[in-house]
Amino acid sequence: MKEYLYLFRGGDARRAQQSPEEMQEHMQVWGKWMGDLSQQGRLVGGLPLGAEGKVVEKKGDVISDGPFAEGNEVVGGYLIVKANDLNEATNISKQCPIFEHDGTVEVREIQQMEM
Amino acid sequence: MESVANNKARLQTDEVISHFFRQEYGRLVSRLTGKFGTAYLELIEDAVQESLVKAMQVWPFSEIPENPSAWIYRVAVNKLLDLLRRNRNTNLTDSAPEHIDQQEMDLALDHELKDDQLRMMFACCHPVLPPETQIMLTLKLLCGFSNEEIARALLKSESAVAKALTRGKKRMKEQVEKLEVPDEKELKERLRMIQKILYLLFTEGYKTSRGDQLINKDICLDAIRLGHLLQENPLCQTPRTFALLALMYFQASRLDTRVDESGMLLTLEDQDRSRWNQAFIDTANELLNQAFSGDISEYHIQAAIAGYHAVAADFATTNWDAILNLYDLQMAINPSPVAALNRIVAYSKVHDAQSGLLELTKLEQDERLLNYHLFYAIKSELLIETGEVAFGKVMLKKAVELAENEVEKCFLEKRLSNLA
Numbered sequence: 001m002k003e004y005l006y007l008f009r010g011g012d013a014r015r016a017q018q019s020p021e022e023m024q025e026h027m028q029v030w031g032k033w034m035g036d037l038s039q040q041g042r043l044v045g046g047l048p049l050g051a052e053g054k055v056v057e058k059k060g061d062v063i064s065d066g067p068f069a070e071g072n073e074v075v076g077g078y079l080i081v082k083a084n085d086l087n088e089a090t091n092i093s094k095q096c097p098i099f100e101h102d103g104t105v106e107v108r109e110i111q112q113m114e115m
Numbered sequence: 116m117e118s119v120a121n122n123k124a125r126l127q128t129d130e131v132i133s134h135f136f137r138q139e140y141g142r143l144v145s146r147l148t149g150k151f152g153t154a155y156l157e158l159i160e161d162a163v164q165e166s167l168v169k170a171m172q173v174w175p176f177s178e179i180p181e182n183p184s185a186w187i188y189r190v191a192v193n194k195l196l197d198l199l200r201r202n203r204n205t206n207l208t209d210s211a212p213e214h215i216d217q218q219e220m221d222l223a224l225d226h227e228l229k230d231d232q233l234r235m236m237f238a239c240c241h242p243v244l245p246p247e248t249q250i251m252l253t254l255k256l257l258c259g260f261s262n263e264e265i266a267r268a269l270l271k272s273e274s275a276v277a278k279a280l281t282r283g284k285k286r287m288k289e290q291v292e293k294l295e296v297p298d299e300k301e302l303k304e305r306l307r308m309i310q311k312i313l314y315l316l317f318t319e320g321y322k323t324s325r326g327d328q329l330i331n332k333d334i335c336l337d338a339i340r341l342g343h344l345l346q347e348n349p350l351c352q353t354p355r356t357f358a359l360l361a362l363m364y365f366q367a368s369r370l371d372t373r374v375d376e377s378g379m380l381l382t383l384e385d386q387d388r389s390r391w392n393q394a395f396i397d398t399a400n401e402l403l404n405q406a407f408s409g410d411i412s413e414y415h416i417q418a419a420i421a422g423y424h425a426v427a428a429d430f431a432t433t434n435w436d437a438i439l440n441l442y443d444l445q446m447a448i449n450p451s452p453v454a455a456l457n458r459i460v461a462y463s464k465v466h467d468a469q470s471g472l473l474e475l476t477k478l479e480q481d482e483r484l485l486n487y488h489l490f491y492a493i494k495s496e497l498l499i500e501t502g503e504v505a506f507g508k509v510m511l512k513k514a515v516e517l518a519e520n521e522v523e524k525c526f527l528e529k530r531l532s533n534l535a
Contacts, residue, residue: 019137023167024131024134030171077176
């Protein structure tokens with residue numbers, strides 16, 4: 001199997017407006033989704049990303065705070081999963097809870113070294 | 116990387132106790148407001164909210180921390196200090212502490228958190244605020260419900276709740292700068308206010324309105340949780356507190372049986388008693404036993420009545436004599452239309468329906484009852500029992516007209532159509 005990267009974007013605004021009760025529920029849905037992936041042996045890794053960051057250009061001549069792109073472009077976290085091909089990886093991503101908050105998942109194949 | 120693939124951590128996300136986030140909100144807002152003062156209330160709420168968002172985002176990826184409360188706490192404190200620094204130019208921040216002793220926060224003992232919440236309760240239930248505002252503040256600040264959830268539970272619009280809370284917080288801040296337990300001379304009255312609000316809160320949750328059943332049940336259980344804060348505090352563990360808590364436990368024991376699968380109301384007569392929560396009933400009885408060490412209050416009487424229902428195998432074999440005596444007592448010390456009507460039901464069980472009707476005529480002078488659907492509902496039942504079905508139907512129609520609660524209205528309509 002190959003490895004694919006999921007980049008999670010957006011959903012921040014909706015997330016922040018939830019009630020504590022809703023947040024706990026949502027967190028449990030994420031936990032279950034990732035748990036299932038893990039039990040299937042598909043989960044390689046993943047981490048959440050902080051909201052703040054920098055964008056460095058021209059060897060540091062230009063450094064901007066960011067990426068303060070549109071709310072729905074900020075990457076909030078990533079996962080690496082195993083799948084046979086892009087289609088399968090994409091299908092698996094459809095269950096991601098981020099869609100509850102109108103977020104998106106970008107699916108990219110991780111290039112392997114072995115040919 | 117390994118942490119995400121760790122199955123053990125995975126399961127833990129599901130194991131976070133029910134309502135943990137919601138109640139943590141209440142605990143943290145209470146603690147931080149206790150430390151910083153009410154002037155910072157909104158900033159504190161923002162900080163706590165943000166820390167819960169962060170937990171929600173981060174925990175699924177790794178593991179639930181060993182001490183989830185301490186984790187959220189730490190994040191909330193840091194966020195709060197951050198917000199304070201950013202607000203540096205306002206005079207609001209002049210008196211704010213520069214930093215907080217992190218250790219002190221981490222080691223917050225269980226009883227300290229309870230004391231914090233108790234003090235917050237006194238603030239939310241300040242007598243200068245209208246009772247409805249006190250309820251909303253309690254639901255928001257102590258129970259962690261959102262404006263939308265409060266609106267659904269109280270059958271109001273979200274904007275009405277938001278407005279009431281904004282006004283309420285402002286007035287609360289004017290009255291209370293630092294959270295504290297009132298001193299001796301005020302304590303008795305202030306405690307009564309809290310008890311009254313807790314019972315109103317419980318009643319709101321207990322109503323079988325077509326609102327959100329799940330939230331309603333949570334509200335009842337939270338009212339009980341807050342009642343325990345009173346019961347566990349040496350200054351507040353009065354007989355009234357015990358009686359109130361007993362009453363709530365008795366009623367809560369029936370929470371799952373008041374509507375059938377189709378959402379139709381089930382009266383005490385028709386509820387499946389095997390599904391009454393026996394543990395709650397036992398707890399209620401224990402509490403009630405501890406309540407009889409001083410003055411008898413209306414809570415004592417209501418709890419005792421609820422107790423007789425709770426131990427009865429069915430409606431027919433209930434100890435109606437004892438209940439009637441209790442209603443007589445209640446009418447003597449704390450008369451109310453509902454009590455008067457419920458007394459009639461007990462009266463007609465002890466004597467008969469005809470006598471009950473006669474007794475009912477004594478109440479017909481009370482204008483409040485003439486617009487109360489329950490009056491007509493009870494009258495119609497008694498009439499039907501004595502064979503006066505036609506007149507009974509007329510009264511039932513009147514009850515349907517006057518009923519405001521959708522579920523009750525539906526119940527009465529069904530009864531009417533069954534008689535046709």
